[in-house]
Amino acid sequence: MNTAVAPDDAQAGAGERVPLPVHRAIVREGGSVRVRRRPTLAPAAGELSIAPLVAGLCGTDLQMLRGLRDDPAPVIGHEGVARVVAAGHGVDSALAPGTLVVVNPTHPTDPSFLLGHNVDGLLQERTLIPATAVRGGQVIALSEAPEADLAALLEPLATVRYALSVLAVARPRTLVVIGDGTVGHLAVRAARHWLGDGVRTVLVHHTRQGTEWSARSRIRADVLLTQSLDGAGALSGAFADGPVAVLLATPRDATVTCLETVLRAARGEVTIDLLGGLPPGAGTALLPGVDLADVRAANCAGLPDPAETVTVRSTTGVPVRLFGHRGVGNAHLLASAAELCRAPERYRDLVTHAVDLTEAAAIMGRLALSPDRNIAGSRLIKLAVRIAPPHRTTQED
Template identity: 45%
Template sequence: MSAVSAVGAVTHRALVRRPPDARGRTFVEVAELPTPRLGPGDALLAPAVVGICGTDWQILRGLRDDPSPVLGHEGVARVVEPGDTGLPVGSMVTVNPTHPGDPSFLLGHNLPGLWAERTRIPATAVRAGLVIPVPAGADRARVAALAEPLASVLYGLRIAAHTLRPAALVVWGDGIVGRLAREAWQREFPPLRTLLVGHGADAVDPHDPGLPELLADLPAPAAVVIATPRTGTREALSVVDRQLPGTVLVDVHAGLPSGAVPLAGRELDVATLRAANCGGGPWPPRVHAFDRPTGPLLLCGHRGVAREHLLEAIDLLRERRDEPLGHHVLTHEVDLAGAAELVNSVLAGTGRVLEGRRVLKAAIRLGERP
């Protein structure tokens, strides 16, 4: 909610990053910021529920150099000033955080994001249709916080399904995206033999000596979703290439630094190949095939999502089931002050555990001031 300061300026609260410490971590604090002035065609939103995602944690830990002082690129908001959206004031929207035609727009990365009571969406993004109306109920914490990561999972799933029907699935990384991917793929391709690699109680540790045997025992063709932090992507690619026989399709969901990665007996610039699919295009998608002695390696990835992926994700998350999709992934729900405490506690610790519970997806609920 906006307020008027002592000098008459309109302000709002936001979760703001502090300067990095000696280890590169940027702790956060709730601060009062001037509410941005709008240019022609800009829209002003009031975020209602927003998520803290794996990429946010990488930025906060200093593993990425994204400069935005206010993070947050996934969630739902209400329209305060519609700009050229044509949407009524008070209507509920989500924002596609990636603009396929304008790399300068990366919400919550190089532009102030949704961890705030007010967020400006520039006219270029409005004109591109990145402010998307959503149905009632989309501001439920699980729906709002999980829509964007699930949309990204669905994008990768659609690319893979266009190429083959897998008999087995390996999900490498048991965080938010990895767990959503396992659930979404199992719904799409029942029955699907699935192996989760990660550090949770229901996953196989990536350094378990029995992992190569488990991989070799999977039926072909196999699909692999790599959803690790960017520091683990190369290792995951290398193990899959060496240990998983037969036809293998790899969705490089996770980011990784540019440069050559030794795969399929050659040096591949996987970061460039991963970015060949962006925001839903092109279609048919680009899937790169490489011969291996043990069977073909089909490599794909994607950047951003399309409008239809976000809307499909919201519809799936709103489904009423005994065990709705993603019900186990949302682990914490906090207000703005609670979000500062959660972020700083996790950053100060050695892992992503708070009050004895692993932090997967946290939802921040922004509302009226106390």
């Protein structure tokens, strides 16, 4: 039997070993996904131990599960809410045990903290938040929180809030959203709240199945398109009534292709958010000399404010205002929490599956092997993982 040694083992009697408490976590290991017991470490000075309550699974998580990203954290998950369990010496009393919090997963200046990517994330019963993130204000106390499962939408809706706040400068009459994942659907639902009642929404889906799901939804875009069927020709109609803003909510291997589709379809000036991922050095012949990855990386965790943008002219003759961003600012997270509390009915049906850790591990293992999003007979939009309190066990049990 393996027994962990407590951090203060030197204080124990000679030869004594102090067993650590453990908690359950969804762990990536050897290409598989399993629920494992892990040591529950007490926070050192400046650190926080938090108990995730509900966590979400997002597109970048799926890319890690499928080996498309090399992020090292064995435990992923950066979306959700938690309660503070223990605070190390020197942590502000505003983050006392019992405080409900959301963690901003992207540090604006310290790349060593990226929750669920290079630091173990929220898909576990306890998460240790390092001092650099606590000092940097990445752990935010919530005075109000959305109903339980909607917590899985808090961070992605904050991403939408950031995107729409920048796109709003163009005063768009039409918002074109490319991508029918969680962020794409959230953008459609939030558009009129943050861009104005008169904005027209167009949602471009990746598959016919996605389009059919949207068509059945109580809240849907004004225009539904299927990229594989409709192409740039049909998309051109979305640009008939400018100004137009475009949100690319796409996986990194599709962002450049979708950007090119937009540029060929556009009839006049267009403002585009490169919200989707991009490989290093990504570019397109339609925007000569523009490093798209650099454009996206110029804005990180809400900084600078206002966001940096690039204005260019495409080879198709269209003026393009281009920007992108990694992560969100704390203000975006708080605005998202307030919106989910104010209008939960607008977003509730996007949480299509809510499961415990064990069921989540099985679903994640399946998604790692197949792009099929039909889970338990229905299309997966957002998976909310309900995380129960840890069992009172130690590694010697």
